[in-house]
Amino acid sequence: MSSAALTRVMTLFYVALFFAYLFGPLVLMGISAFNTEKYPTAVPWSGFTLEWFNKLFNDTDLVRGFQNSLIIGAGVVVLSVPIGLAAAIIMSQLHKRARSIYYAVVLSPMLTPGVIIGISTLVFWDRLGTALDAEWDTFFYDGIFLSILGQTSFISTFCMLIFIARLQRFDRAQEEAALDLGASHLRVFFRILIPFLRPAVFAAIVLAFLTSFENYNTTVFTIVSESTLTTVLAGKVRLGTDPSISALAVLIILITLVGATAIELRKRAEERKIAAQLAAEKGL
Amino acid sequence: MSADVELDHLTIRFGNFIALSDANLRIPAGSFFSFLGPSGCGKTTILRAISGFLDPSEGHVRIGGEDMAGIPPNNRPTALIFQNLALFPLMKVWENIAFGLEVRRVPKAQRRERAQELLELIALPNQGEKLVSELSGGQRQRVAIARALAVEPEVLLLDEPLSALDLKLRQHMRTELRAIQQRVGITFIYITHDQGEALIMSDQIAVMSQGVIQQIGSGPDIYENPKTPFVASFVGENNAFAGRVASADAGHAAVETIFGALRGRNPAGLKVGDQAVLFVRPEILQLGAGTQGNALKSKVLAKEFEGFASHIHLANSQGERHISFSTSQEEALGISPGEEATVHFSPDRAIALPQGELAHE
Numbered sequence: 001m002s003s004a005a006l007t008r009v010m011t012l013f014y015v016a017l018f019f020a021y022l023f024g025p026l027v028l029m030g031i032s033a034f035n036t037e038k039y040p041t042a043v044p045w046s047g048f049t050l051e052w053f054n055k056l057f058n059d060t061d062l063v064r065g066f067q068n069s070l071i072i073g074a075g076v077v078v079l080s081v082p083i084g085l086a087a088a089i090i091m092s093q094l095h096k097r098a099r100s101i102y103y104a105v106v107l108s109p110m111l112t113p114g115v116i117i118g119i120s121t122l123v124f125w126d127r128l129g130t131a132l133d134a135e136w137d138t139f140f141y142d143g144i145f146l147s148i149l150g151q152t153s154f155i156s157t158f159c160m161l162i163f164i165a166r167l168q169r170f171d172r173a174q175e176e177a178a179l180d181l182g183a184s185h186l187r188v189f190f191r192i193l194i195p196f197l198r199p200a201v202f203a204a205i206v207l208a209f210l211t212s213f214e215n216y217n218t219t220v221f222t223i224v225s226e227s228t229l230t231t232v233l234a235g236k237v238r239l240g241t242d243p244s245i246s247a248l249a250v251l252i253i254l255i256t257l258v259g260a261t262a263i264e265l266r267k268r269a270e271e272r273k274i275a276a277q278l279a280a281e282k283g284l
Numbered sequence: 285m286s287a288d289v290e291l292d293h294l295t296i297r298f299g300n301f302i303a304l305s306d307a308n309l310r311i312p313a314g315s316f317f318s319f320l321g322p323s324g325c326g327k328t329t330i331l332r333a334i335s336g337f338l339d340p341s342e343g344h345v346r347i348g349g350e351d352m353a354g355i356p357p358n359n360r361p362t363a364l365i366f367q368n369l370a371l372f373p374l375m376k377v378w379e380n381i382a383f384g385l386e387v388r389r390v391p392k393a394q395r396r397e398r399a400q401e402l403l404e405l406i407a408l409p410n411q412g413e414k415l416v417s418e419l420s421g422g423q424r425q426r427v428a429i430a431r432a433l434a435v436e437p438e439v440l441l442l443d444e445p446l447s448a449l450d451l452k453l454r455q456h457m458r459t460e461l462r463a464i465q466q467r468v469g470i471t472f473i474y475i476t477h478d479q480g481e482a483l484i485m486s487d488q489i490a491v492m493s494q495g496v497i498q499q500i501g502s503g504p505d506i507y508e509n510p511k512t513p514f515v516a517s518f519v520g521e522n523n524a525f526a527g528r529v530a531s532a533d534a535g536h537a538a539v540e541t542i543f544g545a546l547r548g549r550n551p552a553g554l555k556v557g558d559q560a561v562l563f564v565r566p567e568i569l570q571l572g573a574g575t576q577g578n579a580l581k582s583k584v585l586a587k588e589f590e591g592f593a594s595h596i597h598l599a600n601s602q603g604e605r606h607i608s609f610s611t612s613q614e615e616a617l618g619i620s621p622g623e624e625a626t627v628h629f630s631p632d633r634a635i636a637l638p639q640g641e642l643a644h645e
Contacts (some may be wrong), residue, residue, distance in 0.1 A: 173370035180335060180357045180364045181384035181435055191386075195374045 026253060033246035040243040056244040056251075065232035068144060069213050072228060075148035076155055076212040081204050083152065084159025085197070091160070092167045109154040118221030121150035143226030150222040151212050158211060159204040166200035286470040287348030287361060287438035288313040289334060294343035296329050303329040305495045306343070311473060311488070313348075313438075316465050318474040318482040321492035322518070322643065327475045329495075331441050334473065335364045347439060363432035364441045368448070369424055371416045377427055378403070378412030384435035402430040405467070422453045429464060439471045446481060458484050479519050483507070491515045493641065509551065510635065516563040518643035523569075523607050525562045526639065529554045537636040542600050543580040548634030559639040564629055566595075569609035571619075574628030582607060584621050598625060 031042040036049045056062060087106050094102055109117065129140025139145045170193070178188045194201070216230040223231055236245060289311040296304040304326040311317045319327040332338040334345055336357035345352045347361055357364075363384075372380050379386075381402050382395035390398070396412075403409050406426035416424060425445060432440055442461075446454045462485045465472045476482050482489050483503040490500045491514070499511045510516035517524060525541035532538070537550035539562040548562045573579045582598040594616035598607040609627065611619075619625060 171368070171370060173366045173368055174372060176337060176357070177364070177366055177370035178372075178383065178387075180337075180362070181431070182358045182387045183383075184358065184387075187387060191383075192372060 029246045029249050032243050033250045040246045052243040052247040056247045061232050065227045065229045069229040072147045073209045073212040076151045077205050077208045079152040080156035080159050080208045083156040085163050087160040088163030088167055110157040114217035117150055118218035122221050143224035146222040147219050150218045155208050155211050162200050162204045166197055286314040290346040292344040295341050297341040302495050307497050314469050315487040316472045316485055318486040318489045320482040320489050322477055325492040326495040327492050331443055331475050335362050335441050336360045361438040363437035365428050365432050365445045367443045369428040373416055377414050381430045381434050406430045421449050442474045444475055513561050513637050513640040513642050521566050523564045529556050529558045529560050532556055539636055546578055547631035548636040550636050552638055560636050562636045564634045566609035568629045568633040569627045573626050579626055579628040581626050584619055584623050584625050
């Protein structure tokens with residue numbers, strides 16, 4: 001075998017191995033969702049079934065956990081995007097030395113282990129509730145409320161980083177120009193800054209929601225007596241599981257694929273439009 | 285409507301640094317006024333103080349007689365054109381122009397109409413639906429002016445708006461800006477380090493150096509009658525000869541230079557023995573010994589060809605470059621580097637000033 005052919009074979013082998021490593025588990029899990037076997041497994045194949053999807057939708061724990069995850073995700077988006085934006089704007093207005101101190105402070109939640117954020121959120125609100133003599137059904141002990149706060153404390157930092165990156169490309173003279181033309185600071189914010197930041201706002205919303213949705217190590221403490229999708233799943237795995245989890249995975253993969261394809265298609269359509277415009281201008 | 289602008293003992297400090305020192309002047313309503321100076325001389329500071337982005341450390345800015353202290357930029361009757369224009373990239377051209385009206389809650393139909401009028405004023409009709417990024421540099425320039433004019437300011441402030449354009453366009457825009465100013469009739473305050481721009485467009489010019497206004501006057505006045513060595517050396521080309529005053533009367537002073545005693549006007553009343561600088565503009569130097577004295581014997585160092593004229597550099601006996609002047613092509617033909625040359629000038633057109641700061645090239 002010539003060395004060129006050997007290189008080719010080895011490259012193909014490596015690529016195959018890489019994709020097997022990346023997608024193998026997903027494929028096996030996808031197959032197991034349709035296998036009649038009682039445990040999530042692709043082999044032996046004992047027959048096609050949609051029963052696990054049926055079971056999934058009738059699993060009240062899972063459905064409730066899923067709903068809670070959605071609520072918490074929405075809550076985290078509503079809180080952390082504005083907080084992240086505000087933090088980024090403050091950052092952009094600070095002078096050099098103050099900036100590095102500020103940066104260290106606002107970045108610290110991101111570097112703190114999620115477990116510690118979870119425990120400290122729980123302890124803090126529990127102490128506060130006790131001190132104020134609050135009832136057990138108040139928000140001091142509400143898992144959804146605590147999870148939103150706990151997750152927001154570090155997810156807002158992620159959002160801030162996204163906004164900082166975008167703000168660095170903002171021309172402050174535009175702000176001054178708008179002020180000079182008579183705009184109030186509020187109008188400058190909504191008419192000049194927000195439109196400029198729109199892509200970053202979108203990215204921050206998606207990131208905040210996804211990070212919240214898949215969070216486990218903070219949520220497992222802050223959720224108290226409630227449950228989210230991740231905590232329900234973790235519980236199931238511990239107790240031994242059935243392929244309805246695989247069915248859930250298949251659904252999530254499908255949603256992701258559809259979303260990613262839609263965004264990619266839109267991007268390509270825009271690129272085509274710009275290319276057509278450029279061609280038209282050259283033609284003139 | 286157009287308003288006059290008055291600076292009354294205006295001083296601006298940043299920490300210990302004095303960006304602007306005790307500026308006093310009155311800019312008449314409806315005039316084209318330029319602040320001219322090298323970068324870092326404080327001219328942008330003045331502009332930001334007038335527009336309200338900087339608070340005076342001392343003194344007052346008055347527009348139309350009204351003290352502007354405490355009035356923020358969005359409530360002043362001024363509009364500023366930024367050096368980088370600061371157009372809004374996400375808005376269409378007409379939305380850019382009508383932004384000031386949008387802020388003032390003018391209905392959309394009226395805003396469009398006004399934008400249309402302004403687009404015609406700046407000779408860009410039917411370009412309103414484009415994005416700013418689709419316009420050329422000169423077109424953007426004009427959009428920035430239209431956007432500022434849309435709010436009907438009493439004073440338009442321009443911060444070196446032409447500096448990013450190439451030479452031809454810059455020359456064209458000078459004429460254009462002056463024409464727009466005369467059409468709308470409001471006060472234009474223009475900041476520039478380019479003396480050509482200032483001389484061509486302005487009714488009056490204030491020459492600045494290191495936070496101090498050196499001289500205020502019309503272009504010809506500043507060019508012909510500089511009050512300080514800085515103004516003489518910054519505005520236009522000038523040959524400077526330093527030396528001690530050898531003789532002086534009310535009208536003229538003779539300065540003892542390396543080329544011998546040379547005579548020029550003496551507006552500052554220099555006395556015998558004073559340290560002085562004699563300024564001789566290149567265009568008043570003529571080949572030959574002349575009849576009134578003031579002849580400089582020298583050696584031709586180099587000859588540069590520039591289309592309409594040739595520039596001749598002359599050296600003193602040590603071979604150092606000391607004099608530059610321009611001459612017609614025919615005359616230049618008779619001169620070549622290395623040869624002896626004698627030039628002379630009329631004492632009434634040269635000027636002797638007390639020693640002081642010179643502008644660096």
